Amino acid sequence: MQTPGKIRYSSVQDSVYTALRDSIINLNLAPGTVVSEKEIAQRFEVSRTPVREAFIHLSKEGLVEVIPQKETRVSLIDLGRVDQEFFLRESLETAVLGLFIGKASRAAFAELNDLLELQAGALKKHSFIDFINYDDRFHQIFFEAADQALSWELLGSMSGHYHRVRMLTIWISGIADERVKQHHTILKALKRKDLEKARKALYEHLHNLNSEEALIRGKFPDYFVPEKEKNSYNVDFGGLPKMS
Structure with a gap:
């Protein structure tokens, strides 16, 4: 049985982790930002241990890079990882729609309608974090109504790089409006x-990101892992020697 002390420590650790993760995926901590274990501990008024544990957890998700004896920094967005996270999202959500249609209640559809109005309102106020949160909730309902909450939790824990790309896209004029229209079509x-x-509507909705990646990379080049440079040592010296 857990003691009150252990429960409190776990709660502190979870709170620090959640706050840091939210700051990273919502771009309040920009990619490449150096984060100090000491400074964060002081800000949260906790010991350095829960901060260290949060860094370890976040590094496993690819959201921070811990360089021993040097520094910890928020990871740059890796488009290779974005593609893998996107594949997971598309595969699970495409599959869940059939289950949703068979199980969804009136209450689920009512909430979906409400979320479209909330998204439109957040967009007018330029409340982009709220907009993304309502967007996530819209898709989460598909999984909940289909009794597939575990799949949604998996997506949430494995989509940090993908989430950051989504945040960047809605900063660009017109993209968020199109997202809302696509939600109407899906619903x-x-x-x-x-x-x-x-x-089909979901496929078009999700795949817009492919065409937008080049655009956001051009606008925010410092946020992304640099493309691999050509290996200058990969020289062709004429192939194998000819056999006589």
Whole structure:
């Protein structure tokens, strides 16, 4: 059985981890930012141990890089990892739509409608973090109604790089408005129980990110892992010697 002390320590550690992770994925801590264990401990008024544990957890998610005896910094966005996180998201969400259509209640559809209004309101106020949170909740309902909450939790814990790219895209004029329109299209198909159209709309909704990656990389080059440079030592000296 856990003692009160252990419960409190776990709560502190979780709080520090959650606050740091939220700051990273919402870009309050920009990619490449050096983070100090000591300074964060002072800010949260905790010992350095829960901060150190949070760094370890975040490093496993690829959100911070810990360089022993040197520094810890927020990781740059890795588009290779974004592609893998995107693949996971697309695979699970495409599969869950069929289950959603078979199980969704009126309450689920009512909340989806409300979220579209909340997204539009957040967009007018330029409340981009709220906009993304409502966006996430919109998709989360599909998983909850389909009794697949575990899959949603997996996506949440494995989508830090993908989330940061999504945050960057909505800073660009017009993209967020299109997101809301696409949500309307998805919801309309789901109400009609048209799985094929719902999946097609979802595919278009998710795949917009592919065309937007080059745009945001051009606008925020310092936020991304540099493209691999050509290996100057990979020299062709004419191939194998000819056999006589």
